[in-house]
Amino acid sequence: DKYFKIAVLPGDGIGPEIIKESIKILDVIAEVFQYEFKFEYGLIGAEAIFKTGDPLPEETLKICRNSDAVLFGAIGDPVFDNNPEAKVRPEQGLLKLRKELGLFANIRPLKTYSSLIDKSPLKREIIEGADIQIFRELVSGIYFGEKFTDPEGAYAYDVCKYSREDILPIAHMAFQEAQKRNKKLTLIDKANVLDTSRLWRKICQEIAQEYPDVHLDYMFVDNAAMQLILNPKQFDVIVTENMFGDIISDEASVIGGSIGLLPSASIGEKNALFEPIHGSYPQAKGKGIANPIASILSVAMMLDHLNLEAAADKLRQSVEHAIENKYVTIDLNTKQYYSTSEVGSFIADHI
Amino acid sequence: DKYFKIAVLPGDGIGPEIIKESIKILDVIAEVFQYEFKFEYGLIGAEAIFKTGDPLPEETLKICRNSDAVLFGAIGDPVFDNNPEAKVRPEQGLLKLRKELGLFANIRPLKTYSSLIDKSPLKREIIEGADIQIFRELVSGIYFGEKFTDPEGAYAYDVCKYSREDILPIAHMAFQEAQKRNKKLTLIDKANVLDTSRLWRKICQEIAQEYPDVHLDYMFVDNAAMQLILNPKQFDVIVTENMFGDIISDEASVIGGSIGLLPSASIGEKNALFEPIHGSYPQAKGKGIANPIASILSVAMMLDHLNLEAAADKLRQSVEHAIENKYVTIDLNTKQYYSTSEVGSFIADHI
Ligand SMILES: CC(C)[C@H](C(=O)O)[C@@H](O)C(=O)O
Numbered sequence: 001d002k003y004f005k006i007a008v009l010p011g012d013g014i015g016p017e018i019i020k021e022s023i024k025i026l027d028v029i030a031e032v033f034q035y036e037f038k039f040e041y042g043l044i045g046a047e048a049i050f051k052t053g054d055p056l057p058e059e060t061l062k063i064c065r066n067s068d069a070v071l072f073g074a075i076g077d078p079v080f081d082n083n084p085e086a087k088v089r090p091e092q093g094l095l096k097l098r099k100e101l102g103l104f105a106n107i108r109p110l111k112t113y114s115s116l117i118d119k120s121p122l123k124r125e126i127i128e129g130a131d132i133q134i135f136r137e138l139v140s141g142i143y144f145g146e147k148f149t150d151p152e153g154a155y156a157y158d159v160c161k162y163s164r165e166d167i168l169p170i171a172h173m174a175f176q177e178a179q180k181r182n183k184k185l186t187l188i189d190k191a192n193v194l195d196t197s198r199l200w201r202k203i204c205q206e207i208a209q210e211y212p213d214v215h216l217d218y219m220f221v222d223n224a225a226m227q228l229i230l231n232p233k234q235f236d237v238i239v240t241e242n243m244f245g246d247i248i249s250d251e252a253s254v255i256g257g258s259i260g261l262l263p264s265a266s267i268g269e270k271n272a273l274f275e276p277i278h279g280s281y282p283q284a285k286g287k288g289i290a291n292p293i294a295s296i297l298s299v300a301m302m303l304d305h306l307n308l309e310a311a312a313d314k315l316r317q318s319v320e321h322a323i324e325n326k327y328v329t330i331d332l333n334t335k336q337y338y339s340t341s342e343v344g345s346f347i348a349d350h351i
Numbered sequence: 352d353k354y355f356k357i358a359v360l361p362g363d364g365i366g367p368e369i370i371k372e373s374i375k376i377l378d379v380i381a382e383v384f385q386y387e388f389k390f391e392y393g394l395i396g397a398e399a400i401f402k403t404g405d406p407l408p409e410e411t412l413k414i415c416r417n418s419d420a421v422l423f424g425a426i427g428d429p430v431f432d433n434n435p436e437a438k439v440r441p442e443q444g445l446l447k448l449r450k451e452l453g454l455f456a457n458i459r460p461l462k463t464y465s466s467l468i469d470k471s472p473l474k475r476e477i478i479e480g481a482d483i484q485i486f487r488e489l490v491s492g493i494y495f496g497e498k499f500t501d502p503e504g505a506y507a508y509d510v511c512k513y514s515r516e517d518i519l520p521i522a523h524m525a526f527q528e529a530q531k532r533n534k535k536l537t538l539i540d541k542a543n544v545l546d547t548s549r550l551w552r553k554i555c556q557e558i559a560q561e562y563p564d565v566h567l568d569y570m571f572v573d574n575a576a577m578q579l580i581l582n583p584k585q586f587d588v589i590v591t592e593n594m595f596g597d598i599i600s601d602e603a604s605v606i607g608g609s610i611g612l613l614p615s616a617s618i619g620e621k622n623a624l625f626e627p628i629h630g631s632y633p634q635a636k637g638k639g640i641a642n643p644i645a646s647i648l649s650v651a652m653m654l655d656h657l658n659l660e661a662a663a664d665k666l667r668q669s670v671e672h673a674i675e676n677k678y679v680t681i682d683l684n685t686k687q688y689y690s691t692s693e694v695g696s697f698i699a700d701h702i
């Protein structure tokens with residue numbers, strides 16, 4: 001199959017700028033590898049609220065459902081962040097999209113680039129050779145549990161709920177990935193306090209028997225937040241619930257030297273979505289300084305997912321080529337740097 | 352007042368070993384400064400479960416209620432961690448104690464020691480001069496909300512609930528501390544997703560007007576987990592809910608070079624408890640290698656709380672003297688190191 005329908009959701013802040021570079025890349029890949037990508041654009045987030053009142057218009061959802069993959073930019077706007085009373089919020093668009101498409105597993109690979117190691121706040125010997133794959137559960141937990149705010153503002157609550165069915169698919173996926181890698185899986189939880197964490201522990205213990213070659217261990221989330229910095233090389237595959245995954249994976253981005261490099265894939269039964277792990281970075285919007293690499297590497301994950309491995313490999317090589325030649329944005333090199341679009345073009349040209 | 356009743360709860364793992372050193376210190380302080388400390392010991396945690404079946408026996412609670420301060424060691428035992436089905440757990444003892452005594456604010460100061468800066472996994476220029484005070488809400492949120500596990504193990508939930516009354520006291524306390532320091536307060540939350548976080552934001556916004564000299568800002572917890580490592584010097588005082596505070600403060604311990612150095616104070620209307628932020632570290636139990644400094648610095652916070660500032664200052668100087676002279680445990684110097692009890696005695700002798 002050579003024809004693919006890609007839903008493109010640029011979103012807020014720097015989203016449109018980085019997505020533009022990803023599309024540039026996909027156009028070149030189509031040409032070089034003789035594929036055809038049909039792009040269908042959809043509104044989401046603050047952008048969608050301003051234009052339609054709805055952070056996830058029905059039309060956008062339809063485009064995504066009918067796609068072979070969704071390419072997503074970024075979401076969020078300070079107008080909403082600073083107003084705790086806003087009823088409609090950009091993030092609801094992304095959360096609803098994840099839920100509607102059943103994107104239960106968010107996969108975040110982390111590695112270091114030798115030419116960037118000294119950019120990390122961590123010492124070289126701590127991070128050199130670190131290679132971690134984080135599996136974050138993405139459609140349950142406290143993000144999606146019942147929420148309530150008393151109209152008088154006297155109290156509020158959020159419910160974190162997990163069922164066996166929520167946990168099983170992502171746990172299996174993480175075990176399978178560990179089998180392909182170094183055979184070590186760490187479940188991050190707070191099982192000394194939370195019932196939901198104990199359910200995670202119980203289920204992972206149970207299914208561990210189906211993966212006798214994988215060593216399963218457990219770590220409390222507070223300790224994990226520390227261990228990720230003290231000794232990231234102790235980790236191979238990590239699996240965790242939604243909120244802990246959010247925190248831990250952003251934290252772990254420091255290992256790679258810049259959050260501007262980190263892609264993610266969100267996988268469901270029928271659909272898949274690819275997005276950088278960074279946010280909408282509104283302060284940088286329109287300045288041409290945003291790093292397009294996280295989005296471009298998300299495209300590489302998308303190509304893998306579409307079984308276009310040759311193109312994915314070529315793309316990753318081209319990204320590494322740019323990084324090694326210091327053809328990068330200001331976040332990676334404050335002395336000599338290039339614009340978002342220059343970096344995108346440099347990578348595209350190399351393909 | 353020269354007479355103080357101190358409840359002493361050594362707890363599990365290395366708890367008893369480090370507490371022994373803290374008592375050694377208090378004995379010397381009593382002598383030098385002419386105070387009288389009356390120590391009353393209580394059982395808690397796994398130790399208490401093994402002996403009485405109850406992680407917080409009534410007797411222990413009584414001792415604590417009648418004390419001027421509680422000195423706490425550590426809690427937790429792998430026997431329970433690896434058994435998700437256990438109904439009675441050591442941690443319940445500490446959580447119940449915090450709740451019963453109304454210890455709503457857990458205060459964790461973080462600083463760097465010049466002679467230890469190179470021990471940190473972070474680069475010197477990132478951490479040198481960092482000085483952060485974390486205020487963690489300690490008796491509400493998901494730790495104390497309703498919990499449920501379906502008897503068949505099909506699902507579980509934990510409720511995170513906050514009321515205005517839960518948030519106000521700690522928020523005021525954090526603002527007041529910011530006034531005494533660099534006048535910057537950061538609320539860490541996930542207000543783009545959680546109702547409880549939006550309540551925190553709303554209340555902090557409201558009371559900010561009473562502290563016009565303090566600059567209040569907000570940070571999402573995922574971003575904060577990253578920023579703490581990228582640029583810890585941007586923080587002055589942090590205030591946050593229970594679970595985020597647990598994660599963030601353990602993570603931030605890497606800034607100081609070792610979790611073995613970090614004390615905490617848990618403050619309520621009537622009572623106060625002082626404990627190291629590290630855990631029970633069962634692998635080290637009985638080996639004489641545990642670092643007693645976090646507990647000893649918790650004693651310094653206790654002395655401050657009892658308005659014995661001169662003794663507290665003297666104690667802190669003595670700790671710094673030990674660190675500067677590299678009279679430390681193996682976690683801080685693997686080449687030349689001293690036992691738990693040697694370090695305790697060295698500090699005591701200096702007082
Ligand atoms: C924008 C926000 C809702 C989102 C999340 O917390 O899931 C983001 O931080 C992420 O990690 O993808």
Ligand SMILES: CC(C)[C@H](C(=O)O)[C@@H](O)C(=O)O
Pocket residue numbers: 192193222426427442445597628
């Ligand atoms: C032992 C555990 C319940 C406790 C907590 O999470 O509060 C500990 O990690 C702490 O931070 O004091």
